[in-house]
Amino acid sequence: WQWAWWSYQKLDHPDWFFSGESLVSIALCSLATIVWIRQGWQKLHLSRLHPEYFFWVVIPVLAFLAQFPLLPFQSYDFAYRLYLLLFIPGTLAVIYLWQRFSHRREHSSESSDSRLNHIFRGSAAARLVLVSGICALLIIWQVFTLRYVGRKHHVDYARYDAVKNRLEELELPPHALVIAHQGMDYFLCYHSDVDAFHFLPEAKHADRPVFRLVYGLRESHRASLRPVPGPALLRSSSPKPPGLVPTPAINIDDAYVFLRESDWQQFLRGLPEQDRRIYHTWRNPYEARPDYMRRNDRFKSD
Numbered sequence: 268w269q270w271a272w273w274s275y276q277k278l279d280h281p282d283w284f285f286s287g288e289s290l291v292s293i294a295l296c297s298l299a300t301i302v303w304i305r306q307g308w309q310k311l312h313l314s315r316l317h318p319e320y321f322f323w324v325v326i327p328v329l330a331f332l333a334q335f336p337l338l339p340f341q342s343y344d345f346a347y348r349l350y351l352l353l354f355i356p357g358t359l360a361v362i363y364l365w366q367r368f369s370h371r372r373e374h375s376s377e378s379s380d381s382r383l384n385h386i387f388r389g390s391a392a393a394r395l396v397l398v399s400g401i402c403a404l405l406i407i408w409q410v411f412t413l414r415y416v417g418r419k420h421h422v423d424y425a426r427y428d429a430v431k432n433r434l435e436e437l438e439l440p441p442h443a444l445v446i447a448h449q450g451m452d453y454f455l456c457y458h459s460d461v462d463a464f465h466f467l468p469e470a471k472h473a474d475r476p477v478f479r480l481v482y483g484l485r486e487s488h489r490a491s492l493r494p495v496p497g498p499a500l501l502r503s504s505s506p507k508p509p510g511l512v513p514t515p516a517i518n519i520d521d522a523y524v525f526l527r528e529s530d531w532q533q534f535l536r537g538l539p540e541q542d543r544r545i546y547h548t549w550r551n552p553y554e555a556r557p558d559y560m561r562r563n564d565r566f567k568s569d
Contacts, residue, residue, distance in 0.1 A: 426520070427454045430480070433519050434461055444472055446528055447480040448550045466556040468528060477528040482550040484524050488542070491534075492516040492524065 431454065434445070445463045447455060452463035468477045484492075493515050516526035526534075535543050547553045 430519055430523055431459045440476055443476045445478045445480055446552055465552050479526055479528045479531040481524040
């Protein structure tokens with residue numbers, strides 16, 4: 268149950284590990300793992316080749332590593348992918364339990380784990396019900412915790428489509444380029460006439476009007492923008508002094524803001540360094556395309 272609670276909190280609240288409650292849960296789960304291994308090692312006195320060694324020692328270790336507490340879950344990072352490997356120790360545990368339920372021991376009274384054998388003995392129907400119940404609990408646990416996938420890893424195509432429709436209403440110039448995060452740029456390219464890019468503009472884009480689709484702009488920063496109609500934004504290209512001055516922009520929805528790329532870069536330069544780093548994420552492209560990806564341009568030109 269401690270493992271189940273740990274998984275739920277880790278998946279549902281990525282920042283949970285910085286709280287006092289998280290430290291208590293991590294300590295309890297680590298202690299449970301250590302006690303499990305120690306009990307199995309002392310009671311069973313197994314060699315490494317004994318099959319039950321994997322159940323009492325290896326499986327808990329693998330399960331602990333798969334849910335390592337010091338790796339918070341973020342979108343598409345290593346910790347989440349490691350958690351997906353939890354099915355490996357889980358499958359080994361189910362196989363082991365099924366074998367124990369399917370085979371009786373002739374000398375269970377002489378075994379050091381006779382209490383386990385007492386549980387595993389019984390009618391075939393009872394063993395089947397017990398195994399099915401354990402499997403059902405495991406399935407419910409996985410569905411309950413992995414609902415994180417459906418909510419936090421789900422691509423909101425409905426929002427993408429609404430953004431696309433809003434940009435089409437602006438009637439951007441045919442040769443315009445929109446800087447947008449990965450996923451959104453592909454959607455715009457393949458579902459509309461908008462040309463999008465998820466890196467900073469390059470030299471080949473110098474003769475094109477470049478716009479920016481900003482994601483997650485803070486309310487305090489959004490207040491420094493000056494909402495303008497679409498035609499006014501498309502015509503606005505005069506330089507402005509640095510700093511938090513009114514910047515012409517269009518509020519696409521509660522998450523996205525549309526403005527010129529030059530205005531966005533000037534807006535960032537006017538922010539304190541700490542605030543500027545907030546927008547240095549994949550949602551707001553801030554890096555140039557790597558050199559190894561630029562080689563594709565050479566192949567196209569050839």
